[in-house]
Every structure is written in structure tokens, then in C-alpha cells.
Amino acid sequence: MFFSKKYILYLRLLRPIFHILLILLSFWIVYNIRFYDFVENIFLDLPDIIFNETLIFTLISSFLFILIGFLFSIYEIFKPIHGYYKEFLKIRFFWMIIISFIAYLGQGFIFPNGISRFILLIGGFFSLLFITIFDILLNNINSYLERKNPYKLLFIYSTESFYKKIFNSFSDYKIYDITGIYVDDLLDLNKEIKKYDIFVTVGNFDKNFLQNLMDIIRLYNKQFYHISENFFLEDLVYSSSRIGPVLAYEQKPSPLDGWFKVTKRITDILFSILFITIFSWLYILISIFIFIKDGRPIFYKSERIARGGRKFFMYKFRTMIKDADKQKQKLIKQNERKGPLFKISNDPRIPKWGKILRKTSLDEIPQFLNVIKGDMSVVGPRPHLDFEVEKYEKWQKRLLSVKPGITGYAQIFGRDNLDFDEEAKLDLYYIQNWSLFLDVFVIISTIKVVFSGR
Structure with missing residues (x-):
């Protein structure tokens, strides 16, 4: 059952990629046919057709096809696809009209030498023929797997x-x-x-x-x-x-579904790899700083609760003394924060060097490794400890419907100074109103919060 659904997922993820490749292949074939000398010693007076212009047109056409396909929902990845061929006919119709307009309206502007009508019509026909054959094969495999494990x-x-x-x-x-x-x-x-x-x-x-x-x-x-x-x-x-x-x-619970979920995962991985690559020197400097101040361990590994109640180990740079967890029970009665989370002013377990790392949020940056592993996202509700989650009210457990994040919507409105009810409401607003633009807003706002020292 698991492997069947896994194969279906892979097939659907690959569909738009193969559609792009088939459109590129079709136009490349027709471009070469356009200039092939089928009859020796007979030369036709053909207008100049520039390969680079045709390539740009083909790339624009292929991405337009994918965009229209997304609008008509033929690229579903997590649920059964209904009425595929009916929607595909609509896509073919709109696509041919749009690329025809682009070819003619772009003549002399985007395409100074123009796009060959032969390449446009025959290339469009070949594209749809190849894609149709490919989709029939892919859909039959998909249907077989779905019937085998419904x-x-x-x-x-x-x-x-x-x-x-x-x-x-x-x-x-x-x-x-x-x-x-x-x-x-x-x-x-x-x-x-x-x-x-x-x-x-x-x-x-x-x-x-x-x-x-x-x-x-x-x-x-x-x-x-x-x-x-x-x-x-x-x-x-x-x-x-x-x-x-x-x-x-x-x-x-959220727009974060289907291809949006895939898009968020891809951007999380790319952003994390870029961050780790650019700031690898910072990881080394902080590690040396902690080692000089208090020796080993450099990192603090804490078991947290992720989406759906799954447990994972979250990584941070250590900012507390070595036996901090043992001392927590002695301080639990001094908790100043309403709700299940723990916080006290001037926590004796945090030395001055640890406060510096916390104030600048530098202790959090090892969590980009958690993002690459798939435990966390760059933006999302903060992950909490098992005994804290057990104290959640029922409505607060809705926070577990998405991956936890390094930073979150609630973090830019007060970090850990908010009551947990307020934090949960802000994070639930993020979950219900998610978009890539909102993620970008949270990341930029987090940078401002860190540099402002709030």
C-alpha cells in the first residue's frame, strides 16, 4: 500500500517536468525538419529563422502550458485525478491560442526575426501528440496502481x-x-x-x-x-x-496543500543550503566560542513534537550550563509565562555568553539542519516539548497540523513575551492564511526583530 502510493506520488511529481521536456523536444524536431533538405539540389527561399529566438519561444510556451495545467488542476499529486482528459482538451485549446498571440504580437519586439508559422503549428501539434501519448501511458500506470491499492x-x-x-x-x-x-x-x-x-x-x-x-x-x-x-x-x-x-x-486547515506543500519544501531546502553555505564560518566561530567559554557539548539536542504529534530531535547551540535540564524542576514554580510554556526572568541556568547567543538568535541556526532533514520548516509554529504539548488546550493542538518552524508569525510579534494563547492564535492565523509571500514577510520581519534586539 505504502509503496504503491509512493510510486503514484513520484509519477505525478514528474508529469510537469516531462511535459516541459516533450514540448522542447517537439519544437526542436520541427525546427530541424524546417531546414532539412528532403530533395537534393532544390533550394527554397526560406525566411531567416533564428534558433535562439525559437528556443526562447519554446521555453515560454512550455512554462505557459504548465501554468495553465496548474490552473486547471491536472497536476494533482495527493489525491485522485478526476476528468483529466476533459480538462486536458481545455488546456490544449487555451494554450494554442495564447502561444499564437505571443508569436505574432512578439514579432519585431521579443522575436525580431519572427516565429515560423510552420514551427508554431506543427510544433504545437507534435507537442500535444507526444504529451497525449505520454499521459495515456502515465495515467494507465497510475490507474493500475490505484486499483491495486485503492x-x-x-x-x-x-x-x-x-x-x-x-x-x-x-x-x-x-x-x-x-x-x-x-x-x-x-x-x-x-x-x-x-x-x-x-x-x-x-x-x-x-x-x-x-x-x-x-x-x-x-x-x-x-x-x-x-x-x-x-x-x-x-x-x-x-x-x-x-x-x-x-x-x-x-x-x-491551510492552503499549504498539494503543490504548494512541494513548493514550500523545495524553498525550505534551497534556503537552508544557501544559508549554511554562506554562514558556515559562523557555525565554526560559535562552536569555538562555546568551547572556550564552557567546553563541550557544543550542541544541545532536545526532543520536540512535530506535525501530527511525531517526535524528533531539534538541534541548537548550547546556551545553558551543562546540567540545566536537571535544575529545571527546581525552578518550575517560578514560571512567569501563562500557558504550558516555561520562562523566568534572569534564568540562573543561562550564563552571560548564552544570553548573547539567545538575544541574537544565533543559537537557533543549527535548526537549518532539521529543515534539510525534513523535521522542520524555515517558517512555522515553534516546536515544543512533549510535556508542554500535553498541556495544550484542544484548539491549540491545531498547531500540529503543519511542520514547526525556525521562526514563525508569532515570533515577529513579541517572541517569547506573548502569552501562549496569543502565540497560538497568531500561528493559527499563519496556518490558515499561508502563502509564499507571507513566508517572505516573516523571514524579513525576523531579521528586523533580531537586529533591533527585541
């Missing part, structure tokens, strides 16, 4: 007649392994959650039930749909979608 779908229904009507419409969809359960018979979803990939509520439900259900589902990164006119939960992102043959509201 998506496990749980219907939770409040009206049996409505559920049976929906269930019967799924009879031709072999990619789903369907289980239905009446809402009053749903005893403990926590025990069943890992068995299913997709959850669908059918009918009318109490708002508190839907909220509790979603709070559990979001921690396991599962898909959740609702079929009915009913309550809208305030902390979710809604979108009209299809699940099998029916329309439903897809409900998710």
Missing part, C-alpha cells in the same frame, strides 16, 4: 438514504475502497484514523461534532470532504471539489 475512504453519514444514494454513484470507481458508518456508531475515531486516506461526512451534523472530527483528521494530514449544506467551520479553508462522481466541499 484509496481507503470512510463515509460518516447522518441519513442512511442519502448515504446509499451517494454510495451507489461510486460503483464504477474502482480506485476507492469504501466503508460507511452511521454517526452514532462512530465510537473512537482516534483508533480508526490511520486506516483511511479520505474522510467524507454525508448529511447534517452538529457543528461541534464537525469541529472535533476535523481537529483529529488535521493532525494526520488526511483529506476531508463534506457533502451537504451545513455549518462552515471558521478555522478552515474551503473549496468546491470533486470526490469520485459527486461535488463536495473540501475542507482543510
Whole structure:
């Protein structure tokens, strides 16, 4: 089951890359055909066609095809694809119109020598032919893998007649392994959650039930749909979608889904590698500084809670005395911060050199290694200790629906001076309103906060 879903993911990740390569190949073939001498000693008076201009046009065309494909949702990676070929026909139509306009409107400006009509038409035809053949092959492999290990779908229904009507419409969809359960018979979803990939509520439900259900589902990164006119939960992102043959509201805790999740992961890795490469000298200097001040260990390894309650070891430069963890229990009654997190002014476990590293946030930079490993993101809610997470209120556990971050939205509004309730609300706002622009804003604001000494 796991490997089948893993292969499906790889196939879908590669689809847009192969589409670009096939468009480039098609135009390259047609470009060479354009100038091939099929009949010896017969020379045609052909207009000058510049290879570099054709290459630029081809690159623009290929990326436009991918962009339109994303807009029409043919590049889904985490859920079943419905109506692929119907959407592909729309893409082909819009793409040919757009690149034709670009070829002619760019003549004399972007393309001083113009784009050959032969290359435009025949290259466009070959591109779509190659992509169609490739997609038929890829979709057949995808369908085989999905039928071999179908998506496990749980219907939770409040009206049996409505559920049976929906269930019967799924009879031709072999990619789903369907289980239905009446809402009053749903005893403990926590025990069943890992068995299913997709959850669908059918009918009318109490708002508190839907909220509790979603709070559990979001921690396991599962898909959740609702079929009915009913309550809208305030902390979710809604979108009209299809699940099998029916329309439903897809409900998710954040826009950080599908390709956006892939994009964030790629930017996290690139940013972390760039940071470590540029500031490798800083890692060495801080290590020497700590060693001179207090010897080993240089790094502090702390077990924290990540997305979905998974545990991982977070790395920091050590800023406390060597037996700091043992002394914490003696100081716990002096905690000055409301909520589950611990903080006291003038913590005796932190020497002057440690306060310098903390004030400048230099102690946090080893966490870029956690980002590369996949435990953390550059931006996200801060990760906390196991016993702190156990003290979370129910609504605060929604923070565990995304990867924790080195910095976060709450960090730029007061760092650890906020009550935990305020911190959680700010981080939940980030989760529900995520965008790459918001990540950039948080990173730039973090730099300002660090340099301002707040």
C-alpha cells in the first residue's frame, strides 16, 4: 500500500517536468525538419529563422502550458485525478491560442526575426501528440496502481438514504475502497484514523461534532470532504471539489496543500543550503566560542513534537550550563509565562555568553539542519516539548497540523513575551492564511526583530 502510493506520488511529481521536456523536444524536431533538405539540389527561399529566438519561444510556451495545467488542476499529486482528459482538451485549446498571440504580437519586439508559422503549428501539434501519448501511458500506470491499492475512504453519514444514494454513484470507481458508518456508531475515531486516506461526512451534523472530527483528521494530514449544506467551520479553508462522481466541499486547515506543500519544501531546502553555505564560518566561530567559554557539548539536542504529534530531535547551540535540564524542576514554580510554556526572568541556568547567543538568535541556526532533514520548516509554529504539548488546550493542538518552524508569525510579534494563547492564535492565523509571500514577510520581519534586539 505504502509503496504503491509512493510510486503514484513520484509519477505525478514528474508529469510537469516531462511535459516541459516533450514540448522542447517537439519544437526542436520541427525546427530541424524546417531546414532539412528532403530533395537534393532544390533550394527554397526560406525566411531567416533564428534558433535562439525559437528556443526562447519554446521555453515560454512550455512554462505557459504548465501554468495553465496548474490552473486547471491536472497536476494533482495527493489525491485522485478526476476528468483529466476533459480538462486536458481545455488546456490544449487555451494554450494554442495564447502561444499564437505571443508569436505574432512578439514579432519585431521579443522575436525580431519572427516565429515560423510552420514551427508554431506543427510544433504545437507534435507537442500535444507526444504529451497525449505520454499521459495515456502515465495515467494507465497510475490507474493500475490505484486499483491495486485503492484509496481507503470512510463515509460518516447522518441519513442512511442519502448515504446509499451517494454510495451507489461510486460503483464504477474502482480506485476507492469504501466503508460507511452511521454517526452514532462512530465510537473512537482516534483508533480508526490511520486506516483511511479520505474522510467524507454525508448529511447534517452538529457543528461541534464537525469541529472535533476535523481537529483529529488535521493532525494526520488526511483529506476531508463534506457533502451537504451545513455549518462552515471558521478555522478552515474551503473549496468546491470533486470526490469520485459527486461535488463536495473540501475542507482543510491551510492552503499549504498539494503543490504548494512541494513548493514550500523545495524553498525550505534551497534556503537552508544557501544559508549554511554562506554562514558556515559562523557555525565554526560559535562552536569555538562555546568551547572556550564552557567546553563541550557544543550542541544541545532536545526532543520536540512535530506535525501530527511525531517526535524528533531539534538541534541548537548550547546556551545553558551543562546540567540545566536537571535544575529545571527546581525552578518550575517560578514560571512567569501563562500557558504550558516555561520562562523566568534572569534564568540562573543561562550564563552571560548564552544570553548573547539567545538575544541574537544565533543559537537557533543549527535548526537549518532539521529543515534539510525534513523535521522542520524555515517558517512555522515553534516546536515544543512533549510535556508542554500535553498541556495544550484542544484548539491549540491545531498547531500540529503543519511542520514547526525556525521562526514563525508569532515570533515577529513579541517572541517569547506573548502569552501562549496569543502565540497560538497568531500561528493559527499563519496556518490558515499561508502563502509564499507571507513566508517572505516573516523571514524579513525576523531579521528586523533580531537586529533591533527585541
